[in-house]
Structure formats: C-alpha cells, structure tokens
Amino acid sequence: xxxxxxxxxxxxxxxxxLRECDLPDDARSAxxxxxxxxxxxxxxxxPSTVGVPxxxxxAEACSFRLRRVLKKRVAV
Numbered sequence: 001x002x003x004x005x006x007x008x009x010x011x012x013x014x015x016x017x018l019r020e021c022d023l024p025d026d027a028r029s030a031x032x033x034x035x036x037x038x039x040x041x042x043x044x045x046x047p048s049t050v051g052v053p054x055x056x057x058x059a060e061a062c063s064f065r066l067r068r069v070l071k072k073r074v075a076v
Contacts, residue, residue, distance in 0.1 A: 004044075011038050 017023075018031050041047070 007038055007041070011035055
C-alpha cells in the first residue's frame with residue numbers, strides 16, 4: 001500500500017505547486033500531464049513501459065556522445 005500513498009502524495013504536491021507557483025505554460029502543462037498519468041493508474045497497477053526502450057536508447061546515445069566530447073576536451 002505504500003506506493004499508493006506515495007502516488008497520492010505526489011499528486012497532491014504537484015497540484016499544490018501548480019496552484020501556488022507562477023510557472024511557465026510549458027511547465028504547467030507538463031505538471032498537469034504528469035498528474036493525469038498518475039491519476040489514471042489503478043491501485044496495484046504497474047507503471048506503463050510504453051516508450052521506455054526508445055528513451056533508454058536515446059539516453060545511452062547521448063551519454064556516449066557526451067563521454068566522447070569530454071574525452072576530447074580532457075585531451076586538449
């Protein structure tokens with residue numbers, strides 16, 4: 001039951017930030033989207049893995065490029 005309490009608390013904290021803070025439209029939209037995703041999950045339902053392989057591959061590619069750039073700068 002602990003993950004459900006954490007999820008509910010996160011939704012409440014996000015809603016509080018959106019209500020109290022002056023945020024850019026993009027940040028507000030992202031926060032509302034995240035609340036929507038969190039709220040749609042049923043108790044006991046595992047998180048969706050849609051898009052995880054694509055994001056993981058992209059992160060690995062960025063990490064590889066970053067390491068290559070850092071190696072070049074250190075060598076100079």
